[in-house]
Amino acid sequence: MARDCEIASVCFLIQVRTIALLASGCPVFFQGRGQPEELGLILGTFSGCSSLFGWPKAGRPYYHNHVSISPELALRQDVLRERLAALGRLLVAYSGGVDSAFLAWAAHQQLGPDMLAVIADSPSLARTHLAEAISFAEEQRIPLQVIQTSELDRPEYVLNDSSRCFHCKDELFDVMEAFRQAHGFDAIAYGVNVDDQGDFRPGQAAARQHRIAAPLLDARLTKQDIRDLAYAAGLRVWNKPASACLSSRIEYGRPVTRETLSVIEHGEDALRELGFRQFRVRHHGDIVRIEVDRDELPRALDPAMAREFARIFKALGFKFVTLDLEGFRSGSMNNLLPVEDLRRAG
Numbered sequence: 001m002a003r004d005c006e007i008a009s010v011c012f013l014i015q016v017r018t019i020a021l022l023a024s025g026c027p028v029f030f031q032g033r034g035q036p037e038e039l040g041l042i043l044g045t046f047s048g049c050s051s052l053f054g055w056p057k058a059g060r061p062y063y064h065n066h067v068s069i070s071p072e073l074a075l076r077q078d079v080l081r082e083r084l085a086a087l088g089r090l091l092v093a094y095s096g097g098v099d100s101a102f103l104a105w106a107a108h109q110q111l112g113p114d115m116l117a118v119i120a121d122s123p124s125l126a127r128t129h130l131a132e133a134i135s136f137a138e139e140q141r142i143p144l145q146v147i148q149t150s151e152l153d154r155p156e157y158v159l160n161d162s163s164r165c166f167h168c169k170d171e172l173f174d175v176m177e178a179f180r181q182a183h184g185f186d187a188i189a190y191g192v193n194v195d196d197q198g199d200f201r202p203g204q205a206a207a208r209q210h211r212i213a214a215p216l217l218d219a220r221l222t223k224q225d226i227r228d229l230a231y232a233a234g235l236r237v238w239n240k241p242a243s244a245c246l247s248s249r250i251e252y253g254r255p256v257t258r259e260t261l262s263v264i265e266h267g268e269d270a271l272r273e274l275g276f277r278q279f280r281v282r283h284h285g286d287i288v289r290i291e292v293d294r295d296e297l298p299r300a301l302d303p304a305m306a307r308e309f310a311r312i313f314k315a316l317g318f319k320f321v322t323l324d325l326e327g328f329r330s331g332s333m334n335n336l337l338p339v340e341d342l343r344r345a346g
Contacts, residue, residue, distance in 0.1 A: 069232050073225055080219035084110040087213055088186030091176055092117045094144070095125075096133025099191035099223070101237045102230045103216055107189070108142045117142050118179065120149040120172050123261045124245040126268065136237060149175050152256065160256045162202065164247060169203035173210040189213040195223045241278040242330055250283045263316050270312045276300070278328050286319040294327035 069077070084090070084107050092104045094117035104117040119133050137144040149171050151157045157167040176188050190207055193216045207214070216226065230238035246261045260283060267281040267288065278293035290309060292300045299305060300323055313321045
């Protein structure tokens, strides 16, 4: 009875809506602030998750992984293995995106039980993304810890200026460092890569302050390299669309609140249900700016679809519903930042 109550509490805590836990061989731990340090080992596979996300069922190969990689990429992969082996017992900051998923997989291949993937759950993480990340880790038998972070308790994060991402990562690495010390791990790594060096990413400054290892960057791997290696390894996330936390959808200067994050999440869930694959719901107060991939713009511009957009987003509280004719652009909110803020970042 007590065991059932623990599992029920965990499911309520992370608010995963459509998950059934069945017996499997991958450990998933759930931990919340103010809760017992370990709420229990839950062994499971998410029944139906693969169909929910449009992915093949666990255990079935997405494609044959008899794929050759270039000699240059093979050398960089060797550097990655060497770097991972040198880090000792390792925590991997994991979000479920391609970069962190490949890093967690590679670390597990190299280190086995001496690694643990750690995903931070908070209102800025969409429930579908959390469920996807857990599902992938279980498929690959990657041990995973779900921790709680409290960036919304930080006034400087809620302020939502150009340094928001720094404060988010600072909170994440504070919590991970405490976990590392408490559980005897040697290092923490995250999935930054070569291409990220040319983008506006204040979170990298937080990683440097916390001395977080960057094995993909050390191996000089680009985003395309990582996708190619994931494809060759047979990982179904190799072509997963890029994503980011829900807070990144809110225009700078507008406070981050749980209510705003919930509106964005519901809007993006609706776009997903309509069959769109790459999109963002950008929150500009009374105005929503919908971005979809350029290849999907013709469908979005259909008058019937436009009426559906208006119905969905006005029901969520927006007064004006707009479609961005430039299509999806990662980090488009950064175009609103002063040049001096962009120069200070990173």
